[in-house]
Amino acid sequence: LEARLEQERIDVTLPGRQSGLGGLHPITRxxxxxxxxxxxxxxxxxxxxxxxxxxxNFEA
Structure with missing residues (x-):
């Protein structure tokens, strides 16, 4: 397990994935x-x- 963890290093300085900005509400669509x-x-x-x-309502 330790050897596998040593091989799978993660570079936290890399930019993350671009997430979606959202969308319309289902009722609006x-x-x-x-x-x-x-x-x-x-x-x-x-x-x-x-x-x-x-x-x-009452006058026109």
Whole structure:
């Protein structure tokens, strides 16, 4: 065991492996795929407020 450990030296001064920077959340990816699907069918993606204010709920 000691002889094997002597042969397997690790140089800790070498740069490490480059890690991935991350990715999109699975729900975000799924939403984008669904939007792309409907856009290809001819629909338009409309965005707006998720919560209406008092005026637009009761006055307009």
């Amino acid at each position: 799924t939403m984008a795929r669904i939007e792309d699907f409907f856009v290809r069918l001819g629909y338009e993606v409309a965005t707006g407020p998720e919560i209406e204010d008092d005026y637009h």
